[in-house]
Amino acid sequence: MTLVLTTASVPDGERLAYWRDALGRALVPMAVTARHDGPFEGRVSTERLGYLRIATIEADAHRVSRTPAHLAATQAPSVACVAVGVLTAGTATLVQGGRRAFVAEGDLMVYDTGRPYSLDFPGRFAAHVVHLPRRALGLPEEDLRRVTGTAIAGTAGFGALLVNFLTSLTASVPPCAPAVATRLATGVVDLFATLVEERTQDDASPDANPGDHLVLRVRDHIERNLGDPDLSPGTVAAAHHISVRYLHRLFEGEGITVARLIQRRRLERCARELHRPDATAPTVSAVAQRWGFANPAHFSRVFRAAYGRSPREWRGARDELLPAG
Incomplete structure (x- = not known):
């Protein structure tokens, strides 16, 4: 109305x-x-x-x-x-x-x-x-x-x-x-x-070093492969034909490790999907698997550590998004 x-x-x-x-x-x-x-x-x-x-x-x-x-x-x-x-x-x-x-x-x-x-x-x-x-x-x-x-x-x-x-x-x-x-x-x-x-x-500095372009490519690769449960620093490094050691060096100035970045981006996708007020939304376990979490217990543990609630509690709070009346 x-x-x-x-x-x-x-x-x-x-x-x-x-x-x-x-x-x-x-x-x-x-x-x-x-x-x-x-x-x-x-x-x-x-x-x-x-x-x-x-x-x-x-x-x-x-x-x-x-x-x-x-x-x-x-x-x-x-x-x-x-x-x-x-x-x-x-x-x-x-x-x-x-x-x-x-x-x-x-x-x-x-x-x-x-x-x-x-x-x-x-x-x-x-x-x-x-x-x-x-x-x-x-x-x-x-x-x-x-x-x-x-x-x-x-x-x-x-x-x-x-x-x-x-x-x-x-x-x-x-x-x-x-x-x-x-x-x-x-x-x-x-x-x-x-x-x-x-x-x-795009916030990368204009006078950034040549490795910054590779960092952007790595981040894009991670975004496109979050649903792959095998995504890891090892597979990321292999996809870009570099060593894992060099990959870690590239991310020293990013304020986050590659493994933590993968986990954080997966959790953000799960949090967003679980909180959508849609009665037909998939189950918690289905959402976790969709974004690369193969172990439900591990997913629940890291989700609570990041958001202060279990995945089920987070999903239950989605009603707060619904309009009144």
Whole structure:
């Protein structure tokens, strides 16, 4: 069901307060400051697609900010989200985590609703915003922090793919059965997770040593073979015609060993799949086997060590992603 909130029929002197409450209902509570003295105009529509919340906003120039006070009063860690917005008209400045990013028309803006941020729109603008539950992403905190508080050009790579997909999807959210809605939501999550992985790999220094290119090839090989239970430093080294010793030397500056990288990426894939609110999802053991864990007891042990819950407990918490009502 679509919820539409507009200032059109609100008295001029009450419009800004109404808009602040409208954004709080459609997105998250935040402060709103107008950029001009005249009557304010704004319209926001919001609806659900599976476990995603989608909002389309058109409004006059204003600034919004989510402060520590808002977080303390309203934010539940279990439902924290990463917001991915597509600016379809106008410009904006996004500030979060010590970063300041200029957002142009056609760009993606990415921010974490569980941390303070501000968005300044100097003129009239339009945007689509999708809230992705952090637990559905299954991505490590360090990777998410690399992309939150940033603007991503929508002209190349997965940025362009995600902009096109979100624009067409949010322009007219199709009526569909719950199972189909969940699959569409999962498609958005997977595209964003892939974008994060692409951006993480692209963070290599421009003056990196020649071995960095090989590190990227090794990482790509690992990603494509996570489901192979025989994937190991030995098989990775053999696939690239290098010794295991040299492979370990390549990863000395990566902050993680090859074996730990394989395990972490497998666990992230399992966590993401287990937490999807889909009644037809495979069993815990099937998910573990799909991502290369041949021993159920070992999988349960390393999963609990990484996420603080057993795989079954993690899967049971997926109901937190379902919309109320």
